[in-house]
Amino acid sequence: xxxxxxxxxxxxxxxxxENRTIYxxxxxxNTLKKLVSYRVAKxxxxxxxxxxxxxxxxxxxxxxxxxxxxxxxxxxxxxxxxKLLNDVKDFVLVFYLNFAGEPFLNxxxxxxxxxxxxxxxxxxxxxxxxxxxxxxxxxILDSELNILIINVDHIKKDxxxxxxxxxxxxxxxxxxxxxxxxxxxxxxxxPLVMAEIIVSRENEQHLQDIYDYAINELGVNGAWxxxxxxxxxxxGFRDDHNIKALVDKYLPLKSxxxxxxxxxxxLQLINPKEFCDWEHKSLIMWDGRVSACCYDYDGAYTFxxxxxxxxxxxxxxxxxxxxREKMIKNKKLSICERCSIL
Ligand SMILES: C[S@@+](CC[C@H](N)C(=O)[O-])C[C@H]1O[C@@H](n2cnc3c(N)ncnc32)[C@H](O)[C@@H]1O
Ligand code: SF4
Ligand code: SF4
Numbered sequence: 001x002x003x004x005x006x007x008x009x010x011x012x013x014x015x016x017x018e019n020r021t022i023y024x025x026x027x028x029x030n031t032l033k034k035l036v037s038y039r040v041a042k043x044x045x046x047x048x049x050x051x052x053x054x055x056x057x058x059x060x061x062x063x064x065x066x067x068x069x070x071x072x073x074x075x076x077x078x079x080x081x082x083k084l085l086n087d088v089k090d091f092v093l094v095f096y097l098n099f100a101g102e103p104f105l106n107x108x109x110x111x112x113x114x115x116x117x118x119x120x121x122x123x124x125x126x127x128x129x130x131x132x133x134x135x136x137x138x139x140i141l142d143s144e145l146n147i148l149i150i151n152v153d154h155i156k157k158d159x160x161x162x163x164x165x166x167x168x169x170x171x172x173x174x175x176x177x178x179x180x181x182x183x184x185x186x187x188x189x190x191p192l193v194m195a196e197i198i199v200s201r202e203n204e205q206h207l208q209d210i211y212d213y214a215i216n217e218l219g220v221n222g223a224w225x226x227x228x229x230x231x232x233x234x235x236g237f238r239d240d241h242n243i244k245a246l247v248d249k250y251l252p253l254k255s256x257x258x259x260x261x262x263x264x265x266x267l268q269l270i271n272p273k274e275f276c277d278w279e280h281k282s283l284i285m286w287d288g289r290v291s292a293c294c295y296d297y298d299g300a301y302t303f304x305x306x307x308x309x310x311x312x313x314x315x316x317x318x319x320x321x322x323x324r325e326k327m328i329k330n331k332k333l334s335i336c337e338r339c340s341i342l
Contacts, residue, residue: 057166064100117144132175180219
């Protein structure tokens with residue numbers, strides 16, 4: 001609910017106030033039924049979907065690093081999405097269309113968005129914004145997408161290209177700017193284009209400049225800051241990295257937007273007990289497997305596959321219920337030790 005408010009409702013409210021516009025979501029009996037079913041928690045309110053488990057770039061601190069994955073990687077087939085939608089359309093309110101990869105690698109991404117909208121399901125896509133070709137911009141604007149989150153972590157070319165290894169600063173920013181310009185020209189309300197700025201030592205002195213650049217130069221509708229995460233839960237990450245060197249390079253010194261303190265040679269979470277809302281959400285991997293939460297980058301906590309079982313069957317299975325009630329609620333999965341929901 002926390003994430004839902006921050007990432008979906010808050011941007012809409014802020015944008016509506018700034019533009020003196022009131023956005024009234026399509027609301028009907030079905031939406032009401034969905035809200036009631038959520039209240040009794042028999043169904044999830046939101047689903048994270050992985051359109052692609054693959055990426056065109058290699059961010060060194062990617063939270064879902066492909067390099068350390070033992071699960072097979074691939075692109076979600078449209079029929080898998082369609083099966084999921086049929087299973088959940090009567091109760092789910094939001095689809096987050098991104099997980100361990102770049103969603104724009106899926107050619108059916110906006111068909112998924114439009115199918116979801118037919119059932120009053122709101123959609124968010126989170127992208128590295130490196131694939132914003134003219135065709136893709138047209139596709140975005142012609143779709144029913146509600147929120148597009150793009151990443152603008154740096155406005156210094158070398159910092160950006162180090163943090164987003166394989167991305168080109170100029171062409172990425174050009175794509176974002178073009179999208180915002182055409183959207184403005186066509187007077188479209190959706191999608192809201194929101195910039196996410198991950199705070200690190202390299203950019204903490206320039207946060208205001210980055211924010212201003214995103215709003216004034218690129219023309220996004222809003223921006224927020226996100227704390228940097230080290231993918232410490234990824235098998236092999238610690239073997240390949242010297243923690244002290246990572247801290248010296250990336251951990252913010254001054255900013256309060258941070259997840260860890262560096263104490264006695266290790267990273268300690270600042271707020272490990274923070275509220276986790278995954279007992280009300282579910283994650284569907286590209287191959288149809290249903291997983292516990294978005295920290296499960298390698299599919300270690302999966303409960304079944306929607307290609308051969310109904311979603312509700314899996315959601316209400318003894319094992320998944322046990323995980324939601326006992327493990328997730330109390331943050332007791334082994335990956336919870338390193339996770340702080342911010
Ligand atoms: C794994 S990415 C997948 C979506 C897309 N490829 C992207 O990068 O936006 C999901 C989110 O995690 C963010 N992210 C990546 N590395 C991060 C890190 N080290 N700390 C915090 N957030 C990170 C991305 O910026 C994005 O918002
Ligand atoms: S663009 Fe996203 S998925 Fe790709 S490596 Fe970077 S953070 Fe990971
Ligand atoms: S790792 Fe634990 S605390 Fe973090 S999102 Fe998953 S279930 Fe919640």
